[in-house]
Amino acid sequence: MLTLYDRLGGSDGIRHIVDDIVANHLANPVVNPRFAHVADLNHLREMAFQFFCMGSGGPQHYSGKDMLSAHRGMNISEQEYLAVMDDVLAALDKNKVDDTAKHDVIAILYSLKGDIIRQ
Numbered sequence: 248m249l250t251l252y253d254r255l256g257g258s259d260g261i262r263h264i265v266d267d268i269v270a271n272h273l274a275n276p277v278v279n280p281r282f283a284h285v286a287d288l289n290h291l292r293e294m295a296f297q298f299f300c301m302g303s304g305g306p307q308h309y310s311g312k313d314m315l316s317a318h319r320g321m322n323i324s325e326q327e328y329l330a331v332m333d334d335v336l337a338a339l340d341k342n343k344v345d346d347t348a349k350h351d352v353i354a355i356l357y358s359l360k361g362d363i364i365r366q
């Protein structure tokens with residue numbers, strides 16, 4: 248059976264998906280203020296890439312912070328969380344990821360909600 252990593256298009260597919268997610272965040276008025284001020288967006292892209300790869304069963308190692316440490320002190324709202332999920336879904340659609348893989352990604356991201364919002 249294919250892993251979620253394979254169904255997302257492996258390393259190349261996930262690079263494209265992450266680039267689109269970050270572009271969507273920058274264009275999304277609900278979360279743009281959070282990302283417009285990030286000093287090193289390439290670092291964020293790399294961390295998000297590693298996180299997606301590792302979380303979907305790829306061979307890459309995630310070298311970034313855990314989700315609680317990464318978002319602590321930001322006081323992220325439910326609305327912002329949903330906006331980020333919308334941006335992820337739009338990126339998955341753009342990259343023609345099938346519905347099952349989309350559901351799997353959303354379930355994984357949703358499981359992290361408690362570590363990300365209102366911290």
Ligand code: HEM
Nearest residue numbers: 278281285294295298311312317323327328331356359363
């Ligand atoms: C399930 C959803 C989310 C995941 C998987 C996620 C993942 C990540 C990862 C992997 C990093 C990099 C950590 C590091 O540099 O070590 C990060 C940073 C960041 N996240 Fe999230 N995130 C999520 C939701 C959100 C939301 C809802 C917001 C706010 C709208 C947000 C805002 C940020 C910002 C601003 C940074 C960069 C901090 C900096 O480098 O200055 N994230 N996130």
